[in-house]
Amino acid sequence: MRTPVLAFVADALFLLVFVLIGRASHDENPVLGALVTYWPFFVALVIGWAVARAWKSPVAVLRSGVPIWIITVAGGVLLRALSDQGVQVSFVIVTSIVLGVFLLGWRGIVRLVRARRRARVG
Numbered sequence: 001m002r003t004p005v006l007a008f009v010a011d012a013l014f015l016l017v018f019v020l021i022g023r024a025s026h027d028e029n030p031v032l033g034a035l036v037t038y039w040p041f042f043v044a045l046v047i048g049w050a051v052a053r054a055w056k057s058p059v060a061v062l063r064s065g066v067p068i069w070i071i072t073v074a075g076g077v078l079l080r081a082l083s084d085q086g087v088q089v090s091f092v093i094v095t096s097i098v099l100g101v102f103l104l105g106w107r108g109i110v111r112l113v114r115a116r117r118r119a120r121v122g
Helices: 002-023 030-052 061-082 089-121
Strands: none
């Protein structure tokens, strides 16, 4: 049970880092602005986890990471649009790239580390 919880926390934290980096370039209330930007993507992240049933293979890049990434980006952008937040094409492109690197990247690193550990032991 520990791995799925840690994996979800990692996803949520990387999502928060994405929001905080993006919000750093705007002159608005940093806390309120971050929450306004964060919630649509967090809701989409939860949906992504449920659709992918990611708790079964939380660090799998293809089985869990890709669906979580796609649903988080698409759902987050959709929820932003529905809540009258800005959704420019450049924002969608940057969001897709950064969240792809974040949500898939840490999983890829974990998989590589685990594979190397197994190779040393075996």
